[in-house]
Amino acid sequence: MTDVLLAKSPVKDPVADTHPWASPPLIPLYAASVLREKGYKTSFIDFNVAGGFKRKRLERILEKEKPRVVGVFTGTEEYLNALDITKYIKGKNSEIKTFLSGPHPTAMYNEVLKQPTVDFCVRGEGEYAILELVDAINNKSTSEYTEIKGVALKKNGDLISNPPNPPQKNTELPYPSRDLAPMKFYDFPGIVRTAWGGCPNNCSFCNVPTYRGRDYFARDPIDILKEIERLLFSYQHIRVIKFMDDTFSIDKDKLYELTDGLKKISPPFGWKWTFTTRVDKLTKKMAKEVSEAGCSTILVGAESGSQRILDSINKGIQKNEILEAVKKVINEGMDINVTFMYPLPEDTAETIKETINFMKKLKDLGANLILDFTTPYPGTPLYENSEELGIKILADSWEEYDAKHLLITSRYLDEKNLKKHFKKLVSEVGLNKMI
Missing domain, CATH: 3.20.20.70 (Aldolase class I)
Known part of the structure; x- marks a missing residue:
């Protein structure tokens, strides 16, 4: 069983086997390291490589890992595919909390949070905001959500964007969890x-x-x-x-x-x-x-x-x-x-x-x-x-x-x-x- 599943949304075709010029997405891998240091069992899947995004593949992962939280990292080009992932997840288990993070949710959180399958947006480079969010979800403390810098959310029908999270200095971040990534499949690892x-x-x-x-x-x-x-x-x-x-x-x-x-x-x-x-x-x-x-x-x-x-x-x-x-x-x-x-x-x-x-x-x-x-x-x-x-x-x-x-x-x-x-x-x- 996994506490948190982090995923990189695929570009363009959600059934593509691989994406040319693919490199390990470091931001979710840094986030994974921060979560693991705190003791959360964390998994990662990059839908751009090693099989691409196939619904049966995601179904197997959900059945095996049984995550309580799923975070999808996305830019603008692959945003619609990120939504497809959250729709599938919520369709399988509506109790799973979902968040989007990356350049597109940072800029367009108002639009993103209108989607019923997205619970939160983590804006900016939010490694520690993600940790705080997972802590709050784990503690079932909804009041904490509005205190987490860098998080935007829905509350009582309103969209709330908390103050931005300041960037982290290098001494505060562990090395990215490359062991979770399919390193042999990347063109530029x-x-x-x-x-x-x-x-x-x-x-x-x-x-x-x-x-x-x-x-x-x-x-x-x-x-x-x-x-x-x-x-x-x-x-x-x-x-x-x-x-x-x-x-x-x-x-x-x-x-x-x-x-x-x-x-x-x-x-x-x-x-x-x-x-x-x-x-x-x-x-x-x-x-x-x-x-x-x-x-x-x-x-x-x-x-x-x-x-x-x-x-x-x-x-x-x-x-x-x-x-x-x-x-x-x-x-x-x-x-x-x-x-x-x-x-x-x-x-x-x-x-x-x-x-x-x-x-x-x-x-x-x-x-x-x-x-x-x-x-x-x-x-x-x-x-x-x-x-x-x-x-x-x-x-x-x-x-x-x-x-x-x-x-x-x-x-x-x-x-x-x-x-x-x-x-x-x-x-x-x-x-x-x-x-």
């Missing part, structure tokens, strides 16, 4: 966090501040190194460690302490690591240090090749900084992936042409280009201020919020013209992407 909290930047397309806030706490490098050693020696099929935080390089002193330690890790096989950073944080010294410490690839966000567009989305970078970042990384023998978004609210035919020319220049330098459709996630200025920005959201379903569909118009270009310019961009730059 070696995911590690280097910080808690959110991002201090103001990019208008990003939902990280809504979900995690703007406070940032860098983890102790020694603690990170211990976790990496544990990962590499426990799961010897892992050959790449990926640091998942966009804020990886903010604290350079801790970064260099980490790279010094990475040089000393020596499992009986070769391994590399990758990270994401901002171009305005990437110095020549940093490129040299991370390369010498075994970094193989750096990912940076360019988003547009027009300075006017970069300014309009509050990106806070200059075009020349993107060029210089690419040169620094290539000169140190590493790969660099550069992301772009299409379209952005102020895009015109001219700014798209600028972006095409800029992408070609980066490609000539040796950069790998990644192009995604701009996705107006709930909680972002793009979603909340779409009318003011002059854009139209084209999505008919939450499932389309996957960066693979044209989801917005720009202020100056309608859907038809954007599709025309997109085909030109793909053709001229030489990208393998269709619309």
